[in-house]
Amino acid sequence: AAGVIQSPRHLIKEKRETATLKCYPIPRHDTVYWYQQGPGQDPQFLISFYEKMQSDKGSIPDRFSAQQFSDYHSELNMSSLELGDSALYFCASSSRQRTDSSYEQYFGPGTRLTVT
Amino acid sequence: DQQVKQNSPSLSVQEGRISILNCDYTNSMFDYFLWYKKYPAEGPTFLISISSIKDKNEDGRFTVFLNKSAKHLSLHIVPSQPGDSAVYFCAASQGGSEKLVFGKGTKLTVNP
Secondary structure, three states: OOOOEEEOOEEEEOOOOOEEEEEEOOOOOOEEEEEEEOOOOOOEEEEEEEOOEEEEEOOOOOOEEEEEOOOOOEEEEEOOOOHHHOEEEEEEEEOOOOOOOOOOOEEOOOEEEEEO | OOOEEOOOOEEEEEOOOOEEEEEEEOOOOEEEEEEEEEOOOOOOEEEEEEEOOOOEEEEOOEEEEEEOOOOEEEEEEOOOOHHHOEEEEEEEEEOOOOOOEEOOOEEEEEEO
């Protein structure tokens, strides 16, 4: 079965640079979520989109922005990168069509961002 | 403030025996709970979930138990297999909110 696709898988940037992470949800999934996982930490929710509209917001820095496009893929844009932004960034998707499993989020493999 | 707590960072069991992973939560508004399994360099893989209206959900070798009064849930894996060795995350969500709140994970090692 098709899974969530994230690109790139690895990204190295310098401080103050910008980065764009991409996420392609499972086909027919309408909701996309972004999480950040620091070393030895649990995933922290950043932001989510449903039907191309922002639906929930967590601890996302103002330097970050995200959007969901008409084909349901999403991009996380990160500017003025800091050393502390180095982390694994996961995208997850779900479908609200099936109410019995609408809370089940399926995760991509993640993008490992290293800021030097 | 950690709303979802997995107090055991690691657990080691013998192949064929039962693995019991525990999770506690503090937010009584959580109404849906999930377990994820994570291998290094991969994203979390959904295992099993339970709604707060139930106290047990079973799927093959995996069973999740929910004790609402104690704000406690557990994942039972029977029988445990070496391929089950991974980090297991407990997660919770609150009705109307989409974000998952994760525990810090328990590293399970199943020895042959």
